[in-house]
Amino acid sequence: MHHKEYLRCHPRSKVRCLDILGIDGDIESLTSFVGRLAWHHSIKPSVLVCELIDPGKSPGFCNLEIASGFNSMTLKTGKIIGRVAAITGEPIDTVASMTFFHLHDQIEPSARGLISHTKKYCPQCYCEDVSSACRYDRLAWSLQGVTHCKKHNCLLLDKCTHCNASQPYLSTKCEIGFCHYCEQALFSAYPKHESVSGLEKSEVWASLVRSDFDLENGYHSDSIQVVLNEVARQFYPLSVGAFADFVNSDRHSAMGWLSGEMKPALISIQRVFDRLEIPWTNVLTGRLNLKEIVEMTQKAISREGVIERAVLRKENPRVRDQDEPDVCMLPAKRKRNAALSQKIDRYLDQIIGGSVEPTSRARIAAQFCVSVGYLESLFYLKVKRISEIYNHHLAERSDRRLDALRSEFIASLKVTYQAGNPPTWKNVCQHFHEDMLKRYTKTEISNVRKEILPKFFLFYRRDKAELAESY
Structure with a gap:
């Protein structure tokens, strides 16, 4: 009885869960966790993903869709987080910490420019993983803007040094740390040290990783819409156009961000807050509160003298600064x-x-x-609505085409039956219209054939048997 009550309160997981490796900025990515989980149970990662995590996935998912589906912040990422938490028994917040799903409510859901299409790795980190526990991929490595390892100050590699092949996020041949194609050790490569500017940029991008994210409560009290509205309010008494011009954006996009009709893209957030000299990663991850962002915005506006120049131009339209661009060319x-x-x-x-x-x-x-x-x-919301309308339109058009094809098929079968011939495919094709094979695809004709022809065969045999009994 005690065991039944315990199992009712604590449902059993489908697989034996593993400990998540790394902490804070070095936390493990979800693709790495799924790969280790699969090899721990002596199955290929593709089998685990296609059977339990994302049923129906195509065999080529390891190279393309895995990048934006597992480690990202899309709607599909949220579904995968729920599935992984269900089969492993881990808290959903713990699984979400291995992704960038904490940015889901901040930028546009397509996540363009966030995740790299091929896996990157640090050979020295792999070597240290062998001596400590086991090799794993860091979540920060999957970011498109991260090109250096902040721990070893070396360039991340995206190809095997033995066969010069790009590495997939999940390998169906070997474990993490070995090449998917030649199966040689990736940690035997010699690290490359590059410029300091690339290292600084990688550190900025790597700060997007947040392992302390609470999926229910989050760490934001202010969304990106509230932040942008407060930033635009600092340009008063000027209009929204002044804010859009200052951050090098068009007015229509700025109005969409402020009204909440659309979410800004990642590159737009970088452009806006770089212009205001505010760390854009700290805004997205909630490390800066709204008061600090407003103060930094006011300093940028006063430093540029935006409002003073606008008032001066209003009083005297002929006055224009020397560094101001020509109004006849730029607008x-x-x-x-x-x-x-x-x-x-x-x-x-x-x-x-x-x-x-x-x-x-x-x-x-x-x-x-x-x-x-x-x-x-x-126009994210409108494009999404149009996609739904278009899919419904295609479904209705397909149903109408299939109904017309069924009618022609049944008519040909009736003519074949009245002629006293058996309803074979060869006899039925003789009564088709000449342009029928051009108007319909082979798949549509094959589906209708499998649906209707067996029924007429049964009817033909039953009618033939009754006719023989009457004689």
């Missing part, structure tokens, strides 16, 4: 960008309203000569 591009944003916005509203037939994001972006990433960064 032209911004005006074009604003006009293009308004044109795209109206077109998206027409699709949502139903006056224009829905289409894919790629075609919308190609129509206005912009990238899909640019489209999502400006």
Whole structure:
């Protein structure tokens, strides 16, 4: 009885859990943890992922989707965190600390520019792992901006020094620390020491790692929308356009950030707070409170003299500083960008309203000569809604096509049956329209054939048996 009550309160995990390696900035990444977990149970990581963590995953996931799916901050990352916590029995906050999911509410969910597509590693860290416990990949290594190891001041490697091949985040052949292709030791490589500037940049990016994150309460009392609104309020009595011009952004994007219609991209956050001379990683990770950010913003505004110059230009329009750019040249591009944003916005509203037939994001972006990433960064909510409308439209169109194909198929079967021929595929094809094979794909015809032909075979045999009994 005691054991039943204990199991009811503490559900059993599906696999034997391992201790998470590393602390603070050197904490282990989720891909490394999943790889060690798989090899500990003597199975390949691809089997563990495809069977328990992310069922239905394609075999080629190790090189591409694993980077933005496991260690990142996307919606899929949240689902994977829940699955890993369920099969291992670990608290969900502990699993989330091995990812960047704490940035989910701060920047746009696509996470463009955050995670590197190939794995990077430090040979010296691997050597030290062998003597201490076991080798593992640091979460900071998966960041695109981290190029140096802050512990050994050396350049991170992204290829095997033996075969010069890029390494996947999860290897299906060997454990962590060995090449996926030639299976040679990666920790035998000689480290390379580079410039100090790259090391400083890597330290800034590595500060995005937070191992003390609470998934329920978080560590933020202020979202990025609240922070940007307070920053823009410091430009009073100037308009939002003054804030957008100061941080080198267009007005439409700035209005979207302040209203909460869209979240800023990672590169936009870097540009905004670098212009204000505020550490952007400290803003995202909550190391700076709102009061400190406002004080630093006020210092940047007073140092540049933005409000004073605006008031002076209002009193005397002919007055202009020598270092101020030509007003006839610079705003032209911004005006074009604003006009293009308004044109795209109206077109998206027409699709949502139903006056224009829905289409894919790629075609919308190609129509206005912009990238899909640019489209999502400006109109994330509307693009997401249009994707749902487009998928529903495709499903309805597919159903209509299949209904028409079934009707033609049944008509051909009836003609074949009335002619006294058995309903074989060869006899049925003789009564098809000439352009039928051009209007429908082979997959659609094959699916309808598997659905309808067996039923007519049963009907044909039963009718033939009844006819024989009557004689």
